[in-house]
Amino acid sequence: MYFPTAGIECSPFIPFAVALGVSFFTSMGGVSGAFLLLPFQMSVLGYTNPSVSATNQFFNVLACPAGVWRYWREGRLLWPLTLVVALGTLPGVFAGALIRINLLPDPRHFKIFAGLVLLYVALKMLRDVMRRRKADASGATPRQDGPRGGGACRLLSWNSRLLTFCFQEQEYRISCRGIVLLSLIVGLVGGVYGIGGGAIMAPFLVSFFGLPVHAVAGASLFATFLTSVAGVSFYSLLAPLYPGLAVAPDWRLGILLGLGGMAGMYLGARCQKHVPARVLKYLLAGILLFTAARYLGQAF
Template sequence: MLFEVSGVTVPFWLPPLVAFVISFFTSMVGISGAFLLLPFQMSVLGYVAPSVSATNLVFNLVAIPAGVWRYAREGRMDWRLAWTIAAGTLPGLLAGWWLRVHWLADPRAFKFFAGLVLAVLALKLLRDARGQSRDPAGTAAAADFRARPVFLLALAIGVIGGAYGVGGGAFMAPFLVASLGMSLHGIAGATLFGTLVTSVAGVALYQFLPAPPGIETRPDWALGILFGFGGAAGMYVGAMTQKRVSQRALKLGLACILALLALLYVTQFFAR
């Protein structure tokens, strides 16, 4: 199947299958999975144009509501935290979009940038997992969080998220857990919601704001939606399963994946 905007040719079943597997695991720790879809699109599908970031955001629009709905249905959604994250990350999206289009359009430079971000996430996850209880059923809430530090953190992460194509909120979970001591069981739904809200604005930026001549920033809607269908199923099942799986094991696994991807991207940057 050919996707005209991205120029990608791929079997119809592959994008939703990949998105399902990724989202099943990442939704348990409050992450949409878009940050892992990005290297898949760039390295496996060969989709390296700036519009790949926008396509990632389309995936978020389609996939995340299923996970958010499941967390809310089970009473595990902290709405105050969710809106604080959204309010902080939104202003950073414009700066992130400009950074991606004007400074990170070169695929090699973008991969190096992505590698650094992935390395930071890996370190945060490893730090948290090292002291994480093995009890898979912890349910500590985030209702006692301090709004100002969360807002400022979200503001800074919004710039990175806007450039990386994951809406900003996807980076919040590792930082909230490792830096502010919050529980993954209490923040997972809120960070997914924050990612959803900021992804709406991010898609609009990439779709409608002018880009330099010769640079395509508009998303490949067909590819993004196809990824989103698989992601929606994965997020719903992942959110439903979260309480039965050890978060310590999940974070360790994700940290290892992030570290390997970070090493791959950084070494590719210096290979030439």
């Protein structure tokens, strides 16, 4: 099958199967898998023009609702957290799209930028996991999340300054202003990278705010969906302004990736509660490290 915007040709089964496999594992950590599909499209399929970012966000639009619906059914979707994250990431996504088109059209420069961002997030998460493991082993601090992710999230209070919720009999308090500020920065990076912003929000929420990965996965996926809708719309509006550059998504490739991601996210969200939190964190960090190393290796 030929994909005109991407300028590539491959079997339609390949993008569908890869998206299904990637999304199954990454959705357990609240990540859509778009950050792994980007190097797959660029390095394996040879899709390197700027529209690959828009195609990646279109994948999120189709794939994320299946995972979100499953988390909502199990009572693990925090609507206030979702709205706060989306409020911060949306402006960043718009700015990131402009930066991607005007300042980072060269694939090599883009890979350096993406690799450094993912490397930082991965190292931060690994450091936090190792510290928590040592603290648990010594009995110095109580565990903040259980070995499994069963149970629903219960909202205790929410206002413009503070969000408080309970998960597995543990109370969590987080600053709404802090999340908005962090979301703005993450949204900027996500807009450039083509993953909607919310996709890399889950590692930041786990690492910087100490939230349980089982509780933030649904909110992160839903925020990814909202910001990706905005991102795809923005790229599509910008396309006529750059007639000599492929900016709009490759809809045909995006649909195949999205359908595979839809199936993978639903299955991943259904299985997540049976997987220990520490395993999910190692999974996220390992995937990020692998992707960052691959990008930086190809760029240099």
